[in-house]
Amino acid sequence: MLRSLASLFFYARFVRSFSALGYRRAVGDQDSLAPDFSGQTWLVTGATGGIGRSIALQANHHGARVLAVARSQDRLKALKSEADKPGRLVPLAADLSLVDTVRQLPSKRSVQNRPIDVLVNNVGVLLNDHRVTEEGLETSFATNLLGPFVLTEELKEAGWLAADGVVINVSSGGMYGSPLKLEPMNCTDPDRFDGMNAYAMHKRALVELTRWWNGQWQGGPVAHVMHPGWVDTEGVRTSLPIFRKTLQRVLRTPEQGADTVLWLADQRPSPEPDGGIWLDRSLQPEHEFAWTRRSPHTAEDLVAYLRRMAG
Ligand SMILES: NC(=O)c1ccc[n+]([C@@H]2O[C@H](COP(=O)([O-])OP(=O)(O)OC[C@H]3O[C@@H](n4cnc5c(N)ncnc54)[C@H](OP(=O)(O)O)[C@@H]3O)[C@@H](O)[C@H]2O)c1
Structure with a gap:
């Protein structure tokens, strides 16, 4: 009961900005995008699903x-x-x-063609059931956070991220519901698993990671974190059927969800990283509720934890 009330409060709080109404209000009057990405190489993860597919096809x-x-x-x-x-x-x-598998990607011939100008860490899943990978990690943790962390670090280490490139991390407005946590992010106990909480923790951690990367990568590339709002995709249809049924009329199209990624990639020079999370081409606060600021952990703790988890 308490939980349902909290969800209701959360959705009511954000419906005006995260829905298609928010997109229309924020971006509706702005110029439609006509970027020129010729000569660039992009790597887009989760490229066959709703938002990633739209990003990949539009960039192409x-x-x-x-x-x-x-x-x-x-x-x-x-x-x-x-x-x-x-x-x-x-x-x-x-x-x-x-x-x-992630570690092997940078050695693929197609990746080594030329440095990546735009890396979009788009992949993300919200799982309602508990699953563990063959490497023994909770699957949504490994997909949403550890995978993007290892991929980005390995590409950077190997010199396959262009110095004037951009890394765009796709988070979620769901992260507003969680402070930074460490151990609970990889929940291997099925009885304690809560897919929605886990997802919010992973997406919060992506925000922290983005700020940390910018601190480390003086001289480039630049990292941004954005969220797409509420988008009608297969992921939402599978993971949040009631949410989708209730809000179907005001969910965004995948193109609307992808807009800020394409817009960010088109900004040259890239906006100075300054904390915050992008939504509809503008920077929004990292926290909406005071209690999510309270975490005993720092971004450095997070990185040390992820390095440990990646072995
Ligand atoms: N839709 C929304 O309302 C919404 C809101 C906030 C944030 N987001 C975020 O936006 C991003 C895209 O969401 P979406 O709704 O477009 O997703 P989606 O429709 O579920 O598509 C997911 C994509 O990721 C791929 N994928 C899933 N697991 C993978 C894995 N282990 N390895 C490689 N690829 C994998 C899928 O293809 P395969 O199954 O073939 O691998 C598919 O291409 C996610 O990060 C999500 O958290 C979405």
């Missing part, structure tokens, strides 16, 4: 060579066939919840 349409990462070969094939410039869409089948 505007001239980028896009390395598209997801698990299903069939869906990657379908994505390539939908691309305006299929020769510039490179499917890379990989399970990003597996640290070993």
Whole structure:
């Protein structure tokens, strides 16, 4: 009961800004995007699903060579066939919840073609049931946070992120409901698993990680964190069927959800990183509730924890 009330409060608090109404109000009058990404290489994770698919296809349409990462070969094939410039869409089948697999990505020939100008850490899942990867990690933790962390660190270490490039981390407004936590993020006990809480923790950690990367990467690339608002995608249909049914009429299209990623990638020079989280082309506060500021952990603790988890 308490929990339902809290959810209701949360959704009511954000419906005006996170829904399609918010998008129309914030972006509706602005110029439509006409970016030129020719000559650029992008790597987009979760590239066959709602928002990632829209990002990958639009980046390709505007001239980028896009390395598209997801698990299903069939869906990657379908994505390539939908691309305006299929020769510039490179499917890379990989399970990003597996640290070993993620570590191998930077050594792929297609990745080593030239440094990545735009890395979009878009992959993310909200799981209602408890799952553990073959490496023994809770699957949503491994997919939402550890995978993007290892991928970004490995690409940076190996020199495959362009110095004037941009890393865009796709978080979620759900992170407003969680402070930074460490151990509970990887919940391997099925009886204690709460998919929604876990997801909020992972997405909060992405915000912390973005700030930490910017502190480390003086001289480039620049990292941004954004959230897409509430978007009608397969992920939402599967994970949040009641939410989707209730708000279906005001959910965003995948293109609206992808807009801020494309807009950020088009800003040259990239906006100075200054904390905050992007929504609808403008910077929003990292915290909406005072209690989420209270965490005994720092971003440095988070990074040490992720390094430990990645082995
Ligand atoms: N939709 C929303 O309202 C909303 C709101 C806030 C934030 N977000 C965030 O936006 C991002 C995209 O969400 P979405 O709703 O567009 O997702 P989606 O429709 O569920 O699509 C997920 C994509 O990720 C891929 N994927 C899933 N697990 C993977 C894994 N282990 N390894 C590699 N690829 C994997 C899927 O393809 P395969 O299954 O073939 O791998 C698919 O391409 C996520 O980070 C999500 O948290 C979404």
